[in-house]
Amino acid sequence: MENELEKSYVIGLDMGGTNSVFGIVDQRGNIKSQTVISTRAYADFDDYVKASVEALQPALDAVGGIQNVRAMGIGAPNANYYTGNIENAANLVWKGIVPCAEKFEKALGIPVRVTNDANAAAMGEMTYGVARGMKNFIMITLGTGVGSGIVVDGRVVYGSDGFAGELGHFVIDTTDKARTCGCGRKGCLETYTSATGVARTAREFLENSSEPSELRALKPEDITSYDVFKAAEKNDAIALRIFNYTGKVLGRACADFATFNSPEAFVFFGGLTKAGEYLMKPLREAYEEHVLYTMKGKAKLLVSALNGSEAAVLGASALGWE
Amino acid sequence: MENELEKSYVIGLDMGGTNSVFGIVDQRGNIKSQTVISTRAYADFDDYVKASVEALQPALDAVGGIQNVRAMGIGAPNANYYTGNIENAANLVWKGIVPCAEKFEKALGIPVRVTNDANAAAMGEMTYGVARGMKNFIMITLGTGVGSGIVVDGRVVYGSDGFAGELGHFVIDTTDKARTCGCGRKGCLETYTSATGVARTAREFLENSSEPSELRALKPEDITSYDVFKAAEKNDAIALRIFNYTGKVLGRACADFATFNSPEAFVFFGGLTKAGEYLMKPLREAYEEHVLYTMKGKAKLLVSALNGSEAAVLGASALGWE
Secondary structure: OOOHHHOOEEEEEEEOOOEEEEEEEEOOOOEEEEEEEEOOOOOOHHHHHHHHHHHHHHHHHHOOOHHHEEEEEEEOOOEOOOOOOEEOOOOOOOOOEEOHHHHHHHHHOOOEEEEOHHHHHHHHHHHHOOOOOOOOEEEEEEOOOEEEEEEEOOEEOOOOOOOOOOHHHOEOOOOOOOOEOOOOOEOEOHHHHOHHHHHHHHHHHHHOOOOOOHHHHOOHHHOOHHHHHHHHHOOOHHHHHHHHHHHHHHHHHHHHHHHHHOOOEEEEEOHHHHHOHHHHHHHHHHHHHHOOHHHOOOOEEEEOOOOHHHHHHHHHHHHHHO | OOOHHHOOEEEEEEEOOOEEEEEEEEOOOOEEEEEEEEOOOOOOHHHHHHHHHHHHHHHHHHOOOHHHEEEEEEEOOOEOOOOOOEEOOOOOOOOOEEOHHHHHHHHHOOOEEEEOHHHHHHHHHHHHOOOOOOOOEEEEEEOOOEEEEEEEOOEEOOOOOOOOOOHHHOEOOOOOOOOEOOOOOEOEOHHHHOHHHHHHHHHHHHHOOOOOOHHHHOOHHHOOHHHHHHHHHOOOHHHHHHHHHHHHHHHHHHHHHHHHHOOOEEEEEOHHHHHOHHHHHHHHHHHHHHOOHHHOOOOEEEEOOOOHHHHHHHHHHHHHHO
């Protein structure tokens, strides 16, 4: 009988709307090889699985074959940890319920776990990253949207239906001027602190002031969070105010989130964290200002140290060690 | 060797600022006997423990002695599940850190667990009440303040320091007109949806309108949530509006809380729930209106069915079965 614990590798799959990135990962979080296929090119999910296994074969051969692989972890949009299914993902070509874990298990002959990308990121931080050894923390991913993965007693919170941890859709503004969110409601955190939220703040701030800014050279609708970052680097006053505002909104929200699980840390990940202290300084200040007195000075506010391009694959692979 | 599982009883202690209520509870949640002593009468915690054990003796004799008791659970203000200590409780006579579990363990010779009253209430609902069989739910206690106990995967969330689950101090109003809270901040949920919050709403509504109301017969500062309930029963328009507002604020807050652990249910407990549908109807409506679309129609919004005077003791005792 083989000993599962001796198997030295796991497969991580970061399934995006455009590309699927596979990594073979060892126990220390080294990615031995990466393989990329198109997610969009296969109208039938069975064909996608077949193409995945074929593409993975050389990488598997290089580690001595699938018999040295313990399990596979998949980070995918709308992936349900409990069922192993991808459920009604708006950004994938496969509609309805896709039995993702089951199909890959059959094709590879190893256990497969799925979860969404923010939960995968939390697993990655806990397994290989800044949250190693932590039992209670909150992962916040700042990308096109805002995702979250909540860890309680060393386990990701999936809730009653597998879809817990949607802090990006926490309503932080209940006033009439709250921003409209893609979810159909108003005032969700992600309309303020995602990359698109920052661009939105930029347009608002530029419109509501006449202060000079190099951002005025751009068409308002073309401004990205990266443009704001570049301007901030040149000490552009409006750009600095934009990150200050974004950090404050996020810090205040995190102060409220702390009432849930009194976390040891918040870990921030995603493109927006490139803004560094432009974002993190006001974030920390607002957090400490607003958090309940019994929690002041307790939680660490950390930026992920995982390599951005590898973090998603590492996060997904971490599910394979569970 | 004795078999712990065969021991048929647990002791529950509901430690309030004024009185301490002990109950001997069987596995079905029947309270075999209740014993009350003053919490305030003992300046030294050792004397309090001694008095407790003496007062409990007849009740213990009636169930065949302490050898038939498996463990003791204590619900107390600022009680830390991890350490077993009561830490800096403003409403108790003992200041600083009180090694509560340790002292009772020594005095009784059985395991002792402590937690705060809202977490104890959550344990009680999970063990004997409407949350039996549930793995993910949120308990909200509506008393003088607002407390909460969050259950994830069948376990109460204690967080990194034992003080998780402070949803009463979630800030739900960030505007200038937000109400000042006893915690030193502004806009906390409990300033709106506690019994004192309802009384505050009553004063505001009466002041900001000239509509007739039987509440106007009372001095504004004397109005209680019970007065508002009595007026609502007589169809008093302002009283009905007060509960409508309170329910909406709470429903909206719960819609946001759901993003955390996607709970199967919210369970409401405490004096304010006596308002029944005056409170629960707007609460349910606001919840369904505001909750994220993926969670609509999923969570039950339930009122505790445990007898109010017994619930605290039952909740504390539930810790003894862990």
